[in-house]
Each structure stands twice: as structure tokens, then as C-alpha cells.
Amino acid sequence: MSTSLLFVKTQECLYVKQESIQTGEHGKEARATRLITERASRRIGVMAFDLALQRPRKQVTIIHKSNVLSVTDGLFRETVRAVPGLPEVQGRFNDVTIQEQLVDSAVYRLFREPQIYDVMVAPNLYGDIISDAAAALVGSLGLVPSINAGDSFVMGEPVHGSAPDIAGQCIANPLASIRSAALMLRRLGYSQGADRLDKAVDEVIREGRVLTPDLGGKSKTQEVLDEVLRRL
Known part of the structure; x- marks a missing residue:
């Protein structure tokens, strides 16, 4: 942060x-x-x-x-x-x-x-x-998170929105969605959980072994997600 x-x-x-x-x-x-x-x-x-x-x-x-x-x-x-x-x-x-x-x-x-x-x-x-x-x-729109915050609610979503041009190809970068969840958790007061998510994502990016094509990798969406979950 x-x-x-x-x-x-x-x-x-x-x-x-x-x-x-x-x-x-x-x-x-x-x-x-x-x-x-x-x-x-x-x-x-x-x-x-x-x-x-x-x-x-x-x-x-x-x-x-x-x-x-x-x-x-x-x-x-x-x-x-x-x-x-x-x-x-x-x-x-x-x-x-x-x-x-x-x-x-x-x-x-x-x-x-x-x-x-x-x-x-x-x-x-x-x-x-x-x-x-x-x-x-x-490096990519697929990395940038966001939240919509109101007085009584908060909703996380990637800055890029949807990606209809690559629908069904299983190559969409899930990291913006994961980071959006971290922002949402932090806004709700769960900073420790948010820090764990951000740390896991940072580790995946730094290692560079499991990345989607927008970041120069060859991995599928689920493979990147699984790698983040493994590090959690």
C-alpha cells in the first residue's frame, strides 16, 4: 500500500x-x-x-x-x-x-x-x-485492482472490467481480481488477510514462472490462480 x-x-x-x-x-x-x-x-x-x-x-x-x-x-x-x-x-x-x-x-x-x-x-x-x-x-491492465466503496458496502473489481476479446481462451490474468479482493478485505478491516493475498501475488510476479500472456508468460488463468493459492 x-x-x-x-x-x-x-x-x-x-x-x-x-x-x-x-x-x-x-x-x-x-x-x-x-x-x-x-x-x-x-x-x-x-x-x-x-x-x-x-x-x-x-x-x-x-x-x-x-x-x-x-x-x-x-x-x-x-x-x-x-x-x-x-x-x-x-x-x-x-x-x-x-x-x-x-x-x-x-x-x-x-x-x-x-x-x-x-x-x-x-x-x-x-x-x-x-x-x-x-x-x-x-506492465498490464491485468494487474490493476479497484473497489467501488459506498457508505455501507464495498465491491471489488479489476480496473479493466471484462475482456470479451479473449473469452473462452482461459488466458485472462486473474491477478487484478485477486488484488481487488485484497483491497476489499482491507477496506472492510481485514488487513492481515489482504496482506497475505498481496504477498502471494507479489511472489508469483517476481518469480515470473507462472504468468499469463499479457505479462509475457504462457500459463492459463487457472494455473496462475492455483499458484497464488499454493503460496497462500
Whole structure:
């Protein structure tokens, strides 16, 4: 956990899927509604700061494009920046450093100098793009885990989602799913079990003997899973 990059994102932005299309004077015109609320921005901001508190560097970088989208990204930026001053947090984020980065330059710097980041927080669309881009830094989308966390539930899933292009070939990398289970356990308070899962996965990757094709190996999905289970 302490040496990894964490990325948190809201479930709003363009993903509210309010789209329309109509025919105008010059042909078809498509529009999408982008929703950013103070409530959701504050909630994801508090989560980002809480996560940062658990890490050595204690740094949060707000990703936005408020120089262009001054209203929507402006609200997101201002709301997250205001989190440490909320009465309900009672100064518990005083030790957390706040940074900002425009989303386009953030992607560039992520590839050039990923070490400058710790916890990154962004609206949904930016989060989807950057989290997939970040997977290139570790070698494969098949390694990157995620969780969807609410007030009363948590659900783990790989960042890559499904892989219909390789369905039925038994070569999908199971390690992102396993790491997602570890994140889920850690979120639920079972840190010891999460550490065991992460350690087993790390050992399999370092040895490099049993890996799926996306990591340059020749093993099947079940073989990789069995190897992780053996090390547990």
C-alpha cells in the first residue's frame, strides 16, 4: 500500500449518461450533460484525504481542467480543496499536503515522473483514462485492482472490467481480481488477510514462472490462480 499509487474518482461527471441528439441547421447535434455536485465531490475528497493519512507521504493531488471547465471542474476543485477545513473533520487532515494538476499534463507527468504522485483524486472520466494509463507503468491492465466503496458496502473489481476479446481462451490474468479482493478485505478491516493475498501475488510476479500472456508468460488463468493459492 505505502509504495503504490492510489487513484480515487467520483461516480458522476459525464457518466450520468444524460445524452441527447437532434438535427439542427448543419446536421446532427449531440449533447451530453456533465454533472458535478458538491456532495459527491466532498465525499470523494474526504476519502482521498483519509487514504492519504494512511500513507507515508500524506499527499493528495487534485486532477481537473478548471482552466477550461471553470464551472464544473471549478466546483470539484474548490470542494476537494476545502475538505481539510470542514468542521466535521476537526483538523485531522492538517498533515496532508494538497497538490493540483491539470488532467492533460497529469497524464504526461504520470509517464515521465510517476513518483511525484501519491493519492490522486478526480471526476469519473479523468479517473477512467488515467487509471488505465497508469496500468502501463506496471506492465498490464491485468494487474490493476479497484473497489467501488459506498457508505455501507464495498465491491471489488479489476480496473479493466471484462475482456470479451479473449473469452473462452482461459488466458485472462486473474491477478487484478485477486488484488481487488485484497483491497476489499482491507477496506472492510481485514488487513492481515489482504496482506497475505498481496504477498502471494507479489511472489508469483517476481518469480515470473507462472504468468499469463499479457505479462509475457504462457500459463492459463487457472494455473496462475492455483499458484497464488499454493503460496497462500
